[in-house]
Structure formats: structure tokens, C-alpha cells
Amino acid sequence: MIDLFGNDAQRKQWLPPLIDASLLSSYCLTEPSCGSDAAALRSSARKDGGDYILNGVKQFISGAGATDLYLVMARTGASGPSGISCFIIEKGTKGLSFGANEKKMGWHTQPTRQVIMEDVRVPATQLLGQEGMGFRIAMTGLDGGRLNIGACSLGGAQSALDKACAYVKERQAFGKRLEEFQALQFRLADMEIHLEAARTLLWRAAAALDAHDPQATRLCASAKKFATDTGFNVANDALQLHGGYGYLADYGIEKIVRDLRVHQILEGTNEIMRLIVSRALLGRGQ
16 A cells, blocks of 8 residues: 555655565554444544644554554545545554454454554654545555455465365274265365365456456455355365364364454455445446
């Protein structure tokens, strides 16, 4: 987002440490009262001389409290998407604080917290793009984020499939190894086929995004929906193939299932992915 919409000074200041990961950043769009309806956000940014004063709360922010930069969408104008702007806020800025670390079903190694802004003063030089561009910037950022989440889902599912293949070669039942049962062979084949199909769609969407294809948003939404559904289903099937052992923490499958479940929700729920695709088909925009 900084690369695409930042000015030369912002790109020079922030891109090198972000690229080499000496700084980490968080994307701050969702609020307690609005998730899928992101254009209804209520966080405000009021102009005060050469600065902006930000107030509001962001919800479900990945990495909050541990990351160094926060790309915050806040309202500088009227209601609706055209009144939203994007700001870069550094950790340690006066008035910026974080809620308690959420207790989650999965993703235990990454903090998820509220980002709380109470009269946070940032210079106008930390406005990304121009006033009113925030929603466009946020949606553009989501295209890439959806590909990343899809890739995470496929990686987790591939790991689960690998574990399942190894398990059925070792486990015996009714005097035979599990790999000798055709029903289980077919289950493994379906898991592999679905993963390959999802991987192909993900690459197609990534190529479209790189090429600035006008269909990139639709393709990214399609890939995110298909890859995250597929990833979870394959991991869940792998757990089933392990039987009772799959439910135990020792085998690592239950963790994959828990971690992949949220991918169908974040970066836009899969219901919203369908909405994006249908609107593109019907010529109704995003």
C-alpha cells in the first residue's frame, strides 16, 4: 500500500525497513461495529493545522502491540467510502494504545488486539495518498492480502495432506494398511485434486494482480474463497483420516484445522468474496 500510494518521501522512509522486516506493520480497517461493511467505519481524523488528530477503535488487528507501523483507515469527510483516508501511525505515538490480547481458537502465536486512538496526533506527511482515497487504498491492499491468506491455506493443507499420506502407509486395520483401502485412496486423490485446482486459481489471480488486470479484484476474491474453503476442507479430511489420533495435539493436525478455519473469515468473509464476484459479473462494481 505504501509502495503503490505513498509519495517519494514516504517510500524512501518506510519501504526499506518494511522490506527487510526490521519493521513490521499492521492493517487497521475493521472496527467493533463494522466488519464486512467497512465503508461504515467511524474512526475520525480531524485536521488541526499541519497535523491530524485521530480518535477511534480498530478491532481484530493482527500483530497489534507487537508491530511497529499501523496503517489506519479513518474518516476525514462525510459518510460512505469517499470520506475515508489512510494514515501511517508509528508505535509509541502519544494516545495510541492496545487492548488485551484476544483468546482465539487458533493463531495462538500471533497477537490480535484492539488498536485504540485517543487524540493521536500525526503530521500531514503521514497521510497516505490524498484525503478521501483511504477506502480505495484499503481495498487495493485487500487484493494482495487475500492472495496471501489463500497461499497460507494451501500451505497448511499441503502439510496436512503430507501427514495423512504418511499415516495411512503406517497404520493398519482389518489386517491391511490403510493405504490399501480404495475408499481412502479416493479420499486422498480428491484432496490432492482440489489442492491443485486451488493452487492454479491462486497463481492465475496473482498473475492478474501483478499485471494490473482490471479483473484482478474479482480473481483475487475467487481465489481467496476457493483456496480457503479448500484448505480447511483438506485439513479437516486429513484429521478424519487420522481417526482419534488426529484430534490429539501430538500429531499436529488439529492445530492446522484450527489455524485454517479463520482464513474463511479474515481479509473479507467468503460470503463477501461471493458478493464481489457477483457484482463484477453483473457490472455493478465493488
